[in-house]
Amino acid sequence: MNHLPLIIKREYLTKVKNxxxxxxxxxxxxxxxxxxxxxxYLSQINNDKKRTISVLDETGYLIDIFESTENTxxxxxxxxxxxxxxxxxxxxxxxGLLHIGNVTSLDDVGKNIKxxxxxSPSLTIISGLERKVEKxxxxxxxxxxxxxxxxxxxxxxxxxxxxxxxxxxKSSKIDNIIKLAFGGIAGYLLxxxxxxxxxxxMRSVIEEKTSRIIEVIISSVKPxxxxxxxxxxxxxxxxxxxxxxxxxxxxxxTIVSAIFGIDMAQVNTPQQEIVNQAMxxxxxxxxxxxxxxxxxxxxxxxxxNLVVAFIFFFIGGYLLYSSLYAAIGAAVDNETDTQQFMLPxxxxxxxxxxxxxxxxxxxxxxxxxxVFSFIPLTSPVVMLMRIPFGVPLWxxxxxxxxxxxxxxxxxxxxxxxxxxxxxxYGKKATYKELFKWLKY
Amino acid sequence: xxxxxxxxxxxxNFGKFKALNQVxxxxxxxxxFGLLGPNGAGKTTLIRIINQIxxxxxxxxxxxGQSLKPEHIKDIGYLPEERGLYKSMKVxxxxxxxxxxxxxxxxEAKNRLKYWFDKLEIGxxxxxxxxxxxxxxxxxxxxxxxxxxxxxxxIFDEPFSGFDPINAxxxxxxILKLRDEGATVIFSTxxxxxxxxxxxxxxxxxxxxxxLDGKLNDIKRNFKTNTFEVGLQSSNSESVxxxxxxxxEVLPATFKNLxxxxxxxxxxxxxxxxxxxxxxxxxxxxxxxxxxxxxTANDIFIQTVQNN
Numbered sequence: 001m002n003h004l005p006l007i008i009k010r011e012y013l014t015k016v017k018n019x020x021x022x023x024x025x026x027x028x029x030x031x032x033x034x035x036x037x038x039x040x041y042l043s044q045i046n047n048d049k050k051r052t053i054s055v056l057d058e059t060g061y062l063i064d065i066f067e068s069t070e071n072t073x074x075x076x077x078x079x080x081x082x083x084x085x086x087x088x089x090x091x092x093x094x095x096g097l098l099h100i101g102n103v104t105s106l107d108d109v110g111k112n113i114k115x116x117x118x119x120s121p122s123l124t125i126i127s128g129l130e131r132k133v134e135k136x137x138x139x140x141x142x143x144x145x146x147x148x149x150x151x152x153x154x155x156x157x158x159x160x161x162x163x164x165x166x167x168x169x170k171s172s173k174i175d176n177i178i179k180l181a182f183g184g185i186a187g188y189l190l191x192x193x194x195x196x197x198x199x200x201x202m203r204s205v206i207e208e209k210t211s212r213i214i215e216v217i218i219s220s221v222k223p224x225x226x227x228x229x230x231x232x233x234x235x236x237x238x239x240x241x242x243x244x245x246x247x248x249x250x251x252x253x254t255i256v257s258a259i260f261g262i263d264m265a266q267v268n269t270p271q272q273e274i275v276n277q278a279m280x281x282x283x284x285x286x287x288x289x290x291x292x293x294x295x296x297x298x299x300x301x302x303x304x305n306l307v308v309a310f311i312f313f314f315i316g317g318y319l320l321y322s323s324l325y326a327a328i329g330a331a332v333d334n335e336t337d338t339q340q341f342m343l344p345x346x347x348x349x350x351x352x353x354x355x356x357x358x359x360x361x362x363x364x365x366x367x368x369x370x371v372f373s374f375i376p377l378t379s380p381v382v383m384l385m386r387i388p389f390g391v392p393l394w395x396x397x398x399x400x401x402x403x404x405x406x407x408x409x410x411x412x413x414x415x416x417x418x419x420x421x422x423x424x425y426g427k428k429a430t431y432k433e434l435f436k437w438l439k440y
Numbered sequence: 441x442x443x444x445x446x447x448x449x450x451x452x453n454f455g456k457f458k459a460l461n462q463v464x465x466x467x468x469x470x471x472x473f474g475l476l477g478p479n480g481a482g483k484t485t486l487i488r489i490i491n492q493i494x495x496x497x498x499x500x501x502x503x504x505g506q507s508l509k510p511e512h513i514k515d516i517g518y519l520p521e522e523r524g525l526y527k528s529m530k531v532x533x534x535x536x537x538x539x540x541x542x543x544x545x546x547x548e549a550k551n552r553l554k555y556w557f558d559k560l561e562i563g564x565x566x567x568x569x570x571x572x573x574x575x576x577x578x579x580x581x582x583x584x585x586x587x588x589x590x591x592x593x594x595i596f597d598e599p600f601s602g603f604d605p606i607n608a609x610x611x612x613x614x615i616l617k618l619r620d621e622g623a624t625v626i627f628s629t630x631x632x633x634x635x636x637x638x639x640x641x642x643x644x645x646x647x648x649x650x651x652l653d654g655k656l657n658d659i660k661r662n663f664k665t666n667t668f669e670v671g672l673q674s675s676n677s678e679s680v681x682x683x684x685x686x687x688x689e690v691l692p693a694t695f696k697n698l699x700x701x702x703x704x705x706x707x708x709x710x711x712x713x714x715x716x717x718x719x720x721x722x723x724x725x726x727x728x729x730x731x732x733x734x735x736t737a738n739d740i741f742i743q744t745v746q747n748n
Contacts, residue, residue: 003540006541010537014529207526211525211526213523215493215520215523216538216582217541218493219492219493222510423488
């Protein structure tokens with residue numbers, strides 16, 4: 001008798017109807033949106049705050065590079081000595097005082113600049129100021145050597161190395177960033193999914209043990225059917241929750257940004273402003289070009305391959321891990337006992353994410369990345385991160401084959417543990433004990 | 441042989457531990473079969489093998505003449521000792537789910553559940569969650585779920601634990617009724633008085649071996665010692681007593697009775713008939729009490745286990 005659909009249905013409905021599941025489903029996106037709204041609201045307040053920075057330039061070389069902007073006012077002080085200036089700025093409660101000390105040689109100007117403030121100033125503001133001064137001093141020195149301002153401007157070059165594979169496939173830096181983003185999101189999604197819903201499966205197995213219903217159920221269905229029903233039912237509940245999160249998140253994000261008039265993409269902070277000023281060479285043309293680049297980059301992605309691989313590796317990886325979670329649930333009596341078995345599961349998973357984040361970025365087709373995209377416990381995450389960079393199909397196929405093989409082995413293993421474990425009460429499972437169960 | 445269930449030299453090992461050693465039993469159709477034994481004797485293992493939860497290492501189990509196979513699940517109703525229900529699921533939903541797992545259709549299960557809920561007067565529990573019920577109430581649901589699909593073979597492991605005397609009686613009557621309607625019952629318990637009350641046949645497991653089985657009455661016959669409890673009244677009890685002691689083997693008596701002057705257990709040998717003893721006694725004194733000592737299931741249990 002095949003009771004799988006019946007079990008899946010029950011597992012799904014129990015999860016979905018569970019109060020805390022419902023609350024989590026609807027509250028999580030709310031909390032997320034509230035957080036995002038709060039952050040952007042705070043940064044907007046920050047943005048509205050006007051800063052006044054007083055500048056006391058005793059050399060006279062640099063005074064005209066400080067042009068006030070909407071949020072930052074530069075107050076140019078003249079004819080004061082440093083102590084008086086400090087006193088005034090302190091009294092006025094301005095943001096700070098930039099002092100450029102008088103020196104005889106132009107070479108020493110850079111060594112004699114100090115920023116005085118009440119509290120330690122923000123790093124970006126300081127580096128923004130540094131860049132301004134550096135640029136100006138360089139210009140002055142070049143001019144002294146007889147280079148005209150026009151020549152300096154003309155010498156400015158911006159380089160973007162175009163990349164092309166031997167097969168004629170073009171790519172760019174933005175391409176790589178987009179690929180990383182896609183791979184990263186896919187890998188991270190799988191990671192989160194395994195952690196959240198694997199745990200849910202484990203808890204549900206433990207619940208059956210502690211409520212002592214397991215023997216009643218097992219006298220009607222095969223343990224492997226029950227286990228698979230649990231895994232599939234819980235996964236479907238997980239997919240439902242994820243879908244609701246995505247939809248709800250999207251809708252609420254739109255509503256919130258409409259209400260508060262916050263354009264998420266253009267949250268401007270003073271720091272950004274200074275950086276923007278420093279890179280003043282870049283005009284709106286370049287922004288336009290960048291947007292186009294991003295679009296072509298997305299178009300260049302192997303979308304078909306990505307989607308198919310995502311489905312297979314996601315399902316394969318998830319099923320592999322969740323059968324291990326189910327086995328753990330069967331081996332223990334309560335959740336506190338799960339700790340000792342969790343580590344061996346979490347280690348490869350965390351390792352996979354680390355390899356994905358650090359190695360794949362550096363070299364998507366290097367030895368480390370390639371090897372880890374074949375090892376079954378890490379392959380789903382690492383391979384998903386590699387695929388946007390173009391992985392030969394035979395590699396994907398082989399990795400998937402290994403994954404499926406391991407999955408079948410894991411299910412066999414888990415079913416063994418499960419079959420014996422669910423009927424063991426009060427016995428503290430050790431690795432030695434588990435090994436014995438395999439032979440029952 | 442008209443046995444519903446036959447286990448033929450079944451063995452099961454867990455690692456080095458032998459849980460069952462060549463155990464054979466036959467459960468006659470329409471009987472209540474007591475599966476007895478001290479803790480750890482292998483009862484639960486045998487029951488789990490019958491339920492196909494675990495597979496035997498050696499031997500075979502037959503149900504109705506056929507080798508046990510997955511289709512037989514719907515012919516068996518099992519109430520395990522370790523039992524429970526999904527706590528946060530509603531009574532009705534849960535009973536329907538479990539019934540469907542036993543192969544019933546949803547509508548059929550619903551009708552049968554209505555019948556049982558009315559019968560046990562618990563119709564208003566349908567939408568309650570299990571965690572809102574008391575232990576005894578949950579046990580009732582569990583009982584209904586076990587018998588709902590009208591299995592040929594019912595297996596009860598300590599069915600009365602958790603019930604108050606009234607409900608225990610109710611369940612006992614239902615078990616007897618099910619037997620009368622044709623079901624065969626395997627009944628595992630440590631409460632010997634219910635074995636006495638219910639069982640026609642018993643099998644006794646001890647240290648993974650079957651050490652005794654058969655009809656309860658036959659076993660009792662084998663275990664009786666031709667001993668009779670005797671209560672006499674006589675004005676001359678001293679001399680009567682010594683006369684009896686000269687002719688028969690006399691043991692101290694423990695039975696309770698109204699003011700008998702002489703209370704004795706008298707053991708006669710095979711060649712003497714009870715009538716011989718009785719006529720001897722009537723000639724000496726007034727007989728108020730004359731009962732053959734029949735070993736109880738409890739006696740048989742303790743005696744057999746200790747001798748092994």
